[in-house]
Amino acid sequence: MAYQRRSFLKLMGVGGAFTLLPVGLARAATTPNPEDRAVYISASAGDDGDYYVSAFNASGKILFEQTLPGRGHDIGLRPNHVDVAAVERRPGLYGLILDRHTGDVRAKLHCPEDRRFYGHAIYSNDGRYLYITENDFDHARGVVSVWDAKDGYRRVAEFDSFGTGPHELHLMPDGEHLVIANGGLHTHPDQDGRTPLNISSMEPNLSIIDRSNGKLVHQAALKHDWHKLSIRHLDVSANGTIAAGFQYQGDLTDQVPLVGIWQPGSDIRPLEAPDTVQYRMRQYCGSVRFDASGQVFGISCPRGGLVTFWDAQTNDFLTHIAAPDGCGLAATDRAGEFVGTSGLGNGWRMDAIRRKRVELPDDSLKSQHWDNHLRRIIT
Amino acid sequence: MFCKPSWRTLLLSTTTVLAVGVISPDARADIPDENYQPVLAHLLGTVMPPKLDDFHAATENLTSEFKDFCSDPDKSGLEGTQAAFHAAMDIWQEIQPWHMGPLVANGRDQHIEYWPDKHGTAARQFRKLMFDKPAAYTDPEKLSGASAALQGFPALEEVLFADDHGDQMVAADEDGVFLCQYGTAIATNLGTLSGELQAEWPEFATAVENAGPDSMDYPTAKFAATDLYRALHEGLLIISSQKLARPLGDGAEDASAGRAESPISERSLRNIEHNLIGLFAIYDGTWGDVGEEGKGLAALIDNSLLDRSFKLNWQTVGDTVAELPPSVAEVLEQPNGYTVLTDLKGQIDFLTTLVENDVGGNTQLGGGFNALDGD
Incomplete structure (x- = not known):
């Protein structure tokens, strides 16, 4: 493993002493640069069943908190616009469109009676359409709803997700296709909306659809022995590589991969960390994020309290950094660097290349339990 | 009852x-963070090391019993070897749930005991092994690179307790001689694995006991x-x-x-x-x-x-x-x-x-x- 890291450092041109590093890399995972004007935004919770969308700056100072009617999950960012979309955690009924600078509510989305939101949303590159994963629970069918942002967020279409229990979705680099993680789990609001009802027969997959007409373009699944690996979260690099994190619905003692990499048109390639890390991942990945270079991706494992980092070119495991109850991950503008958040209220800068973790200095961050996903807004 | x-x-x-x-x-x-440190030090630094010593001693004794038995096989020797198996398995079963650090490194826990074996891999591979009787499986070093299902306690259980393997070893017929050599190799391999565990534990325990903000493993x-x-x-x-x-x-x-x-x-x-x-x-x-x-x-x-x-x-x-x-x-x-x-x-x-x-x-x-x- 040390060899893999050394090889990676060499590839990244980070083989020598720190003083010889390019300025941008040498600054990685140090105290935040005061000029870093990025804003990070996430769903969060207080101590009393109170839920928010909150934003903080690069030092961890909270900029606003907007109360939500229920627990949020991920935030969709409308390109070149103030809108962000906060969709309720599954089985969700509401979606709120907020002003990214103030948190003010700009629009409300209501889920149809026979659907439930599943926590993730993504905008088209032109910002016109918002896509949300939903559960058509009476038919155990996943759908992607389409909302027209220029028409008051009117629900204008609905596509099949080509699987059950769709969760995270992303735009592909061409901007014309959506990749959807169909987790495979059927749930029903009559049975709390979260308890899996089909573990023995679940069939997760990754599907790519044409966002203009909903047609299936590519689909891939893991081998049947691994059908209990719920494919839940993903991210897409600029070259179209898809990294995915799994959540295992089988036994604690089963030895299964928890990470996959997919080049559409081929099979999903399962990846495993060294045994001591793989075991600490506790059969559960919480979020997936590529770094700014697209060469590294991070996968958080909140049950094990660590974030794993992987080389997207060689598919090798790079390293891991402990992050108690850490889940939210956002890439900074520096190669190999991420900001992570935790349910305990921590925020860190994490450098996958040098294996460093620096706590964000502003304590206001600690007033919240940071939820699963974190987004970076460039201001 | x-x-x-x-x-x-x-x-x-x-x-x-x-x-x-x-x-x-x-x-x-x-609870202040410093309150957790003495618990870590006690459990990982004081309690576990003697138990790993016991486990290593038990596997060494198992190897010794196996060698003695196979040098002059008889019923009493078989029973002594079976008792040594149980003694080693007893202490392993106490250690097994402490599923961390060197116990799971390099698949060590699975090499010591391949379990659960949902697909019956060990039994299937064992049957094939008895058919082919490859010499490599009587060499502990080569065995350590073989399938996990064929190199730990479940494989030894097959050797010592399954079918008429005990009688075959006592009779020292063709199967019995192979079983004796293979069983001795498994016991020796278990001794190596338990020795590695014993040797690697202190470094792991120290890393955990020294948890702090500079540690990338235990902040x-x-x-x-x-x-x-x-x-x-x-x-x-x-x-x-x-x-x-x-x-x-x-x-x-x-x-x-x-x-x-x-x-x-x-x-x-x-x-x-x-x-x-x-x-x-x-x-x-x-x-x-x-x-x-x-x-x-x-x-x-x-x-x-x-x-x-x-x-x-x-x-x-x-x-x-x-x-x-x-x-x-x-x-x-x-x-x-x-x-x-x-x-x-x-x-x-x-x-x-x-x-x-x-x-x-x-x-x-x-x-x-x-x-x-x-x-």
Whole structure:
């Protein structure tokens, strides 16, 4: 493993002493640069069943908190616009469109009676359409709803997700296709909306659809022995590589991969960390994020309290950094660097290349339990 | 033995009576991080090392017994080797649930004991091995690179206890000679693995004990202690969901002792008895004659009533297992055997609930906001 890291450092041109590093890399995972004007935004919770969308700056100072009617999950960012979309955690009924600078509510989305939101949303590159994963629970069918942002967020279409229990979705680099993680789990609001009802027969997959007409373009699944690996979260690099994190619905003692990499048109390639890390991942990945270079991706494992980092070119495991109850991950503008958040209220800068973790200095961050996903807004 | 008062009555009554006055964990202030450090030091630095020494000594003794037996095979030598197997397996079953660090590095736990074996890999590979009898499998070094299913306790169980292998070894016929050489290689390999475990543990324990903000593995002592809490919690879950639920199946008609752990050496419940000893050490800080009472996770619980309640409940379950025959097969042969095992599973599940609520809550080591999310 040390060899893999050394090889990676060499590839990244980070083989020598720190003083010889390019300025941008040498600054990685140090105290935040005061000029870093990025804003990070996430769903969060207080101590009393109170839920928010909150934003903080690069030092961890909270900029606003907007109360939500229920627990949020991920935030969709409308390109070149103030809108962000906060969709309720599954089985969700509401979606709120907020002003990214103030948190003010700009629009409300209501889920149809026979659907439930599943926590993730993504905008088209032109910002016109918002896509949300939903559960058509009476038919155990996943759908992607389409909302027209220029028409008051009117629900204008609905596509099949080509699987059950769709969760995270992303735009592909061409901007014309959506990749959807169909987790495979059927749930029903009559049975709390979260308890899996089909573990023995679940069939997760990754599907790519044409966002203009909903047609299936590519689909891939893991081998049947691994059908209990719920494919839940993903991210897409600029070259179209898809990294995915799994959540295992089988036994604690089963030895299964928890990470996959997919080049559409081929099979999903399962990846495993060294045994001591793989075991600490506790059969559960919480979020997936590529770094700014697209060469590294991070996968958080909140049950094990660590974030794993992987080389997207060689598919090798790079390293891991402990992050108690850490889940939210956002890439900074520096190669190999991420900001992570935790349910305990921590925020860190994490450098996958040098294996460093620096706590964000502003304590206001600690007033919240940071939820699963974190987004970076460039201001 | 099977007509005792309901375990529910016993467990629930102690819990109900002793829980009066228990302070809600939510009402407590955060436990300072420095309070977790002595627990780590005690369990990882004081309690575990002598047990790893014991395990290594037991596997060395097993190797020695095997060699002696095979040099001049007779019934008494076979029995001595089988006893050495049980002694080594007893201490392994106590260590097994401490699933962390060098125990899981390089797949070591699976090399020591390939289990659960859901697809019957060990038995299938063993049959093929006996057909081919490859010489490489009698060389401990080469064996260490072979399939995990063929190099640890389950393989040794096949050699020592399955079919007429014992008689073949005593007779020293062609199969018996191979079994003797292969069994000695497995025992030697187990000695190597236990020696590696013994050697690597101190560095791991030091890294955990030195938890702090500069550590990329353990940024706080509390975070490090969650691994111990998880070992305790998951150890019970594995007993229930794997070691008992698998042989119990979907109902009495579906029950099968063959799906239990160590079915050939007929010690599946003896394994659980020893699992509970190793797991209790995490809570209490004592493990046989090693350690000190109250210096495990219990040191973090500022409530003597709750501590007494937990220990009494654990004792009740431990006594139940100790009074049962050593194998699931023997219990299932009894008219009410399925009910007895179902009740035992219920007791383990109840202990799991106590660990989640009382230990997890009061030590503040239970799951976090995101860890419990499931999304």
